[in-house]
Amino acid sequence: MRRLLRSSLLYSVASRTFYNDTSRVRRLLLSKFYQPGNLWKENSPKIQAKSNEPSSKSQRLMYKAGLIRPTSPGCFHYLPHTVRSMEKLIRLIDRAMQEIGGQKIDMVTLCSAELWRQSGRWDLVGKELLRLMDRHNQEYCLGPTHEELVTNLVATEGGISYKQLPLLLYQITRKFRDEQKPCFGLLRGREFYMKDMYSFDLTEEAAYQTYHNVCDAYANIFHTLGLKHVKVQADTGNIGGKMSHEFHLPASIGEDKLLVCRSCDFAANVETLHPDEKNCPSCKGELSESKGIEIGHTFYLGTKYSHVFNAVCHDVQNKPVVAEMGCYGIGVSRLLAASIEILSTEEDIHWPNLIAPYQLCLIPPKKGSKEMAAALVAEELYDSIVTIPHMSNEAVLDDRDHLTIGKRVMEARMMGYPYVIVIGKKALESPPMFEVRNHRTGEVQFLSKEGVLSFIQGVRVI
Template sequence: MNRISKIFQPLLIIPKNAVVRNQDLTSKSQRLMMECGLIRPSGNGSFFILPILQRSVEKLVGIIDHHMQKIDCQKITMPTLTSADLWKMSGRFEDAQSELLIVKDRHEKLHLLSPTHEESITSLLASIAGTSYRLFPLKFYQITSKFRDEMKPRFGLIRAKEFLMKDLYTFDCDLESAKISYETVNEQYKNLFDYLEIPYVKIEADTGLMGGNISHEYHILTSIGEDHIVQCKKCNKAVNKELLNEKQLICDECVPEDIEQHEGIEIGHTFVLEDKYTKALNATYLSKKGKPEILQMGCYGIGVTRLIAASIERFSTESEIRWPIPIAPFKLCIIPPKEGSKEQEKVKDLMEEIDNFLKSKEKSLRDDVVIDDRTQITIGKRLMHTKRLGIPFIIVIGSKAAEEINPTVELHDLNQNIVHELSITDALNKVMSQIKTYEIV
């Protein structure tokens, strides 16, 4: 069983009267993750992901893998270093240079620490001659670190110089097929975000430096969001404000009274790129007539670490983390009595019952349980720590568990803000049934 005492979790204790500079902790999610020992800065705009948060990252990666593979996406790994020559061929090198981290090798060749991989994946397709039209569509994705030379990194993992991202690239034989691939991926994004139970908004967006003619963004609405979203309450349509003129409305039926403005954190972005990259790098396929034709392309991103941080920003209170349940680092914490208390001796049989119950469950369920075995600390302090960490379900084995008749434990459901008094068997069954609903099938 996972034990709190064995987990590396360096808490950041900030004295009540301490003066904290604004630039140090610029968002609620950053402050909570720092204080709870989930991240530590390693430099300006880069962070160590510590063991508890790493569990959430790996859960989210598994969920993304599942949803991508359901639509026949193939997972690959592309080189972190991309030749600057490829970016010059696509025309992006000069325009994006201010945000690129550029390195020079011993032969004076320029390479990028890639912020994205459109040129890289297209060069792969271009290097393989004679790929038949029968093989398309092709959908390649990876989940890797990306790099961007942010002028002012802020909000912790929300805007960092190094971050984890899922990027997906689709290749089709014609534009109509590329748009079908686009709709397929966007529908799967909807399924993914719905599964995470994240309140997101999908909006029309500018294609910008990426190119193409169709683009959508996915946002979590929160006050620290840097994107300004204009939404109509009547038709529910939403766009990035940068797409609108000063007095332009979203659609013909909208009136000014229907328009709302929100701030959002972008967690996903999708594009139909058409042939911007494939034409520049000469990525072709063999048509039915046996002639080479230029491929059509789409690209799709999800900020993995940003999504986690943005979710914490949206769901949490000022003093306690709250998670989307599927990516909570643990789903259940068990808090036994304090060492030396009168309850400790009386609940030995109950602790053995818990152990046997968990052993009877499959590993995936058992691995989502952690016991706070720091029994030298009072139940109250351990409960406060667990609630601050945001573990969704907590079973507290207190004085009522030691009663002779109808012993009960406290089951805290943090996301619902409810406390149940139940027998230990009922409490465990209730939690396990909840956990099971989030299994990926």
Template sequence: MRRLLRSSLPHLAAGRASYNDSSRVRRHLLSRIYQPGNLWKENSPELQAKPNDPSSKSQRLMYKAGLIRPSSPGCFHYLPHAVRSMEKLVRIIDGVMQDIGGQKIDMATLCSAALWRQSGRWDLVGKELLCLLDRHEQEYCLGPTHEESVTSLVATEGGISYKQLPLLLYQVTRKFRDEKRPCFGLLRGREFYMKDMYTFDISEEAAHQTYNHVCEAYAAIFRTLGLRHVKVQADTGNIGGKMSHEFHLPAAIGEDRLLLCRSCDFAANVETLPPDQKTCPCCNGKLEESKGIEIGHSFYLGTKYSHIFNAVCHSDHNKPLVAEMGCYGIGVSRLLAASIEVLSTEEDIHWPSLIAPYQVCLIPPKKGSKEMGAAALAEDLHDSVCAVPHLGNEVLVDDRDHLTIGKRVREAHMMGYPYVIVIGKKALERPPLFEVRNHRTGQVQFLSKEGVLGLVRDIRVI
């Protein structure tokens, strides 16, 4: 199959520029994708947890699938499949944030110690900050969050006009936190991706409305991904403010203890309630304990930072009023891993379908087998599926034709591609039929080319 692909597409050998030729079908070939081979081996050192070092299902699967490689404790390299999924996840988040008026920015990673001292957090956060000193004896930290930076930015620029309110500024960047004991792969690391949003309003009432809108948007993101989540009241911690909520995916491996009321929608992190609290403070119903993986956090800050840095909003009468603020975070890389943690089996990854690295994995015949007579049909089916407008970049060909179809199918299921299409024995029949495997449901169908195209047209993509 690989030879056929190359002979029918000689531009593949001509160099990278050929991929910009819009008149040709771009082929994603598994043999060309960087996936270090030792990650497929069960006895690979990367798959073995150190003694007394906790590991998680998502960590094991992401190592095994070649999605991530460890760099140093709590830090990881993201490999091509993981990057594709992360980019899709960020596109979902971008869409929802911009639907509620969010404007995307990108702030400096190096945060001035002077700003953090001005807010009082340099000493408060303390050892969790990754700090450095430059050649001019100036102190910085690698930003774990950007309340000081964004508030100082708004204040320095003279504040915000009422015409711009509410102002919602957000970014998706790497963050840094010196975790004492990083573990569980991307679930608790020292370097991670986060979406952080900072909002500015002219009154407390308006700030509460914005707070509710952003929380609703967070819920929409998790629903879009098909993830069951809970929103719980939470401690404001070292970020501070007047109100806080966390968003969790219920999971046995979760490090947070939650109390949920089964009679109403009350839910809380245990750290916000008295130790002996057994009944719901809203309806007096029984509280049940659960564990959760925190994937999002919202804070109503009030004027905690805006007062310190003199960030103001100007009314329609040009009266300066200290801005009412909120801040909101989604752990993007943690959400990626947490979704694998809660959806997958012990052996196979199950993605939220919208963020799977590829939607379709096409498995052509093994080299030298009888099924090689259907190689031309595989070529034609690939081009036809890629011609479906939204799927042109979502089809992966497992062109490792020295491997059996069975081995490639097993690896495709381990990788979690939503649809696996096999060109096997039935492709030699008249009419030819193709084996289509739905990874989520386990359903296997034998479909004609027209049936395959009818099915894939309904696949949703980002």
């Protein structure tokens, strides 16, 4: 052990990364990553959807990049890069929900059938519920959504004081739905991540204001990610309520048909309009049809659930009033896959930059090449980059120097790192110059070490 401590390099078995003894810089080495299906790895499995299952661009790219692996229809392992991206997306959503007063909770997955029967949804939802029975012959379902549980929670605690209003409780957890035909990877699965929020207000007017605040927060989330979305009027379905809107990313693979007015801001899911309706009900303008991937859904519930479970708000005179409610969902794993679907090419992933697993991939020279002398320069540049506070865990070093620079650049493009820095022959010049590639724009520029560090300072992270 003492010998190890005296050596110039310390190897951390726990993190599988190297530490420099003098600078204590943590290097994220690509050779250590668990990334099955790597393009240049020998004996990589060729994973494809079954020939009778419809697939999507995002599904194919996520398989190819080693981001997901299937276990059974509609169920997937999320591998390291995907987990990092999901964690960033969740941080972004957390921030947006808490800015409007959301309080994060974590409710049970195993939901009692008794509560679902009380609301009438046990039979209404039907076969989409994944149901099970315990050893005491008690029935449960794996929660697809939690209106019954959150309303019952509030009701059994005696209601809510007007001083706490509006009360917005939300969670981001795995949900379950027994999809008849799961397909398109994470776009339509049986097990998925969802953000579900539930609001409680004293009056209908206040509830509508809360509803619009949440819708605005959703729009801000999608705008921050650089995703163009459409908000459309929607059917309340088996969740029920007085009003509903869906948020869609326009895409040819989308399973929802949308009608969008060319003259005003009206838009609706086609299922909410009369089949032969061709003109906008608001301005009589022409309606155009498009397809969309649903990434969010909001409902103004009124007293549908609060009346059943006697969830009340107490006003200034301490008088109990049946709560006015709303519920609001974002398909988190679907949003991740949908963003890949609409931003990527057929060969290369393009993430929304903020939620890319890593912001930067640095590629040193190939072992035995003419540029090999610049390997030390590459390590020094990497160590300088990760000492920038916001980049400490955002840069990977592609140390697989048995591969050519070209092969590693091709893989970096496929993985979708927003920025790639190549250490080639110009790194041997005086001063050394480094090739900086912007994956989104395709721009390539040569910068000095100081120029690279200045450039990196402007990279946004979350």
